[in-house]
Amino acid sequence: MAKYDHYVDGEWVAGEGEDFESHNPATGETLGTFPRATQSEVETAIEAANDAAEAWRDHSHVDRAEYLWEIYHELRDRHEELGEIVSMECGKEIGEGKADVTEAWHMVEWAAGDARHPRGDVVPSEIASKDAYMRRKPRGVVGCITPWNFPVAIPFWHMAVSLVEGNTVVWKPAEQTPWCGQVIAEMFDDAGIPDGVFNMIQGFGDAGADIVDGDVDTVLFTGSAEVGHEIARQVAADPAKNASCEMGGKNAVVVTEEADLDVAVHSAVMSSFKTTGQRCVSSERLVVHADVYDEFKRRFVDLAESVAVGDPLDPETFMGPVVDADQVEKFHRYNDLAREEGAAVLVDRADLAAEEIPDGHADGHWVGPFVYEIDYEPDLRCLNEEVFGPHVALVEYDGGIDRALEIHNDVEYGLAGAIVSEDYRQINRYRDRAEVGLAYGNLPCIGAEVQLPFGGVKKSGNGAPSARGVIEAVTERTAWTLNNSSEIELAQGLSADITTEE
Numbered sequence: 001m002a003k004y005d006h007y008v009d010g011e012w013v014a015g016e017g018e019d020f021e022s023h024n025p026a027t028g029e030t031l032g033t034f035p036r037a038t039q040s041e042v043e044t045a046i047e048a049a050n051d052a053a054e055a056w057r058d059h060s061h062v063d064r065a066e067y068l069w070e071i072y073h074e075l076r077d078r079h080e081e082l083g084e085i086v087s088m089e090c091g092k093e094i095g096e097g098k099a100d101v102t103e104a105w106h107m108v109e110w111a112a113g114d115a116r117h118p119r120g121d122v123v124p125s126e127i128a129s130k131d132a133y134m135r136r137k138p139r140g141v142v143g144c145i146t147p148w149n150f151p152v153a154i155p156f157w158h159m160a161v162s163l164v165e166g167n168t169v170v171w172k173p174a175e176q177t178p179w180c181g182q183v184i185a186e187m188f189d190d191a192g193i194p195d196g197v198f199n200m201i202q203g204f205g206d207a208g209a210d211i212v213d214g215d216v217d218t219v220l221f222t223g224s225a226e227v228g229h230e231i232a233r234q235v236a237a238d239p240a241k242n243a244s245c246e247m248g249g250k251n252a253v254v255v256t257e258e259a260d261l262d263v264a265v266h267s268a269v270m271s272s273f274k275t276t277g278q279r280c281v282s283s284e285r286l287v288v289h290a291d292v293y294d295e296f297k298r299r300f301v302d303l304a305e306s307v308a309v310g311d312p313l314d315p316e317t318f319m320g321p322v323v324d325a326d327q328v329e330k331f332h333r334y335n336d337l338a339r340e341e342g343a344a345v346l347v348d349r350a351d352l353a354a355e356e357i358p359d360g361h362a363d364g365h366w367v368g369p370f371v372y373e374i375d376y377e378p379d380l381r382c383l384n385e386e387v388f389g390p391h392v393a394l395v396e397y398d399g400g401i402d403r404a405l406e407i408h409n410d411v412e413y414g415l416a417g418a419i420v421s422e423d424y425r426q427i428n429r430y431r432d433r434a435e436v437g438l439a440y441g442n443l444p445c446i447g448a449e450v451q452l453p454f455g456g457v458k459k460s461g462n463g464a465p466s467a468r469g470v471i472e473a474v475t476e477r478t479a480w481t482l483n484n485s486s487e488i489e490l491a492q493g494l495s496a497d498i499t500t501e502e
């Protein structure tokens with residue numbers, strides 16, 4: 001089995017830390033051995049990125065983007081192969097594994113294409129002889145910490161824009177998906193990116209913390225709320241640094257009495273069970289009007305009973321396994337909690353039946369849908385805390401759209417949500433009042449395109465570390481004013497005369 005390295009300063013570096021293994025969550029099979037970065041290895045990577053920063057920022061945006069176009073083509077050429085690696089390493093079904101790679105090249109295309117678009121603003125001045133502009137400069141070194149559930153797409157959300165804008169990067173892939181990290185690093189190596197501009201170190205949370213503590217200018221983080229809030233707090237204490245963090249959600253789909261139930265059921269199943277509920281935009285709450293509740297429930301339950309859980313490499317599979325044993329344990333813990341809090345269980349495939357587990361996959365992390373109904377009360381933990389699995393509550397409401405919104409917004413998170421309704425007044429009310437960063441009408445609350453600002457409000461994050469949001473995080477603005485006259489004239493009626501004592 002292959003043993004892989006870190007990629008630092010243009011070299012593959014063996015690393016002196018302990019080794020760790022990557023496992024296939026569907027089979028338990030070991031996929032590769034990786035070095036766990038030590039603090040001094042993280043520091044060396046950050047030093048390389050700092051040393052490379054000056055020369056990299058001297059390239060034009062268009063020249064920097066050329067390296068990314070190379071990667072864009074390699075992502076497309078290796079679509080099938082890399083899609084399978086994603087499926088094998090994080091357990092997503094193959095269609096989603098391939099979509100992860102597609103999302104990655106879309107992001108690279110956006111960032112590299114953006115290199116030829118205007119940047120900054122021309123700002124009018126009060127003084128006719130002055131030209132004023134808003135210009136952007138790279139911040140320097142960007143530390144990127146990415147999750148396992150989009151192991152190819154999200155690294156490119158962070159890194160593609162950071163690099164085109166003239167920053168160098170130090171990246172730590174999730175410890176569950178180091179092989180995807182390895183392949184991405186190979187692509188940067190193939191593209192011939194200058195030494196030190198792109199650095200990848202493998203490791204766990206301690207290595208992530210060393211990036212955050214290290215000599216980096218910006219931290220981009222996508223992952224759990226627990227870790228993200230700690231990073232945001234730590235970075236806020238250092239005025240020289242900034243952080244853009246995207247964390248989880250306790251997302252809801254609202255189905256009103258005016259809903260087309262075909263759209264509602266389809267949207268809810270996609271929102272709750274795609275990626276086995278392991279998207280930060282997955283929906284664990286379905287808030288359904290009393291008039292349509294019984295029919296919606298019957299149809300949703302039927303599908304939850306029958307969605308195909310199985311081998312992620314089989315194109316007939318809808319849901320693969322969850323990523324690891326910790327996720328299985330958390331899922332069961334929250335299912336038990338829901339029961340304790342008074343849930344009436346409607347579908348319990350949590351312990352997947354032995355005959356549903358594909359041959360040769362007994363060591364996989366298998367779970368199936370767990371669906372329950374519960375009377376809404378504000379403080380129920382099962383309606384407030386993110387599980388990150390196919391754990392779904394049906395909550396019935398009575399009254400107008402504002403009652404649905406009250407329930408929808410009554411969580412600390414605010415990432416994604418959807419409304420299903422044929423009534424434009426209800427839809428627009430939801431659009432204006434739903435406390436989320438990504439809102440959908442008559443659609444699932446998953447599947448955002450890369451050119452949208454991806455990020456949430458409230459506990460779900462700040463700064464949206466994708467597309468335009470990344471530009472904000474990884475550049476500094478300069479308000480630049482040039483005088484075209486040999487006289488100095490100031491704005492606000494401020495006198496430019498120098499009076500002397502004579």
Ligand code: UN1
Nearest residue numbers: 149279280281446447448
């Ligand atoms: C995530 O949920 O962790 O919007 C990222 C989507 C994807 C990205 C999801 N484009 O569903």
